[in-house]
């Protein structure tokens with residue numbers, strides 16, 4: 630299953646210069662939608678990089 634963002638936990642990397650998950654995803658699978666990160670499940674390769682770089686641990690693999 631692809632990565633999933635907990636929208637309640639994601640703060641869009643407030644206070645940082647960039648959204649870490651979007652910047653680091655090798656498959657360009659994450660976008661901002663309504664001020665929160667959102668994973669395109671068709672592009673996600675389940676590499677888990679976004680899970681490791683999210684400063685608030687907002688992403689999980691289902």
Ligand code: SF4
Pocket residue numbers: 631632653654655656657658659668672673674675676677678679680
């Ligand atoms: S698990 Fe990997 S491919 Fe999937 S959204 Fe996260 S960084 Fe991108």
Ligand code: SF4
Pocket residue numbers: 634638639640641642643648649650651665666682683684685686687688
């Ligand atoms: S790294 Fe975490 S807090 Fe930052 S945009 Fe992605 S999901 Fe949201």
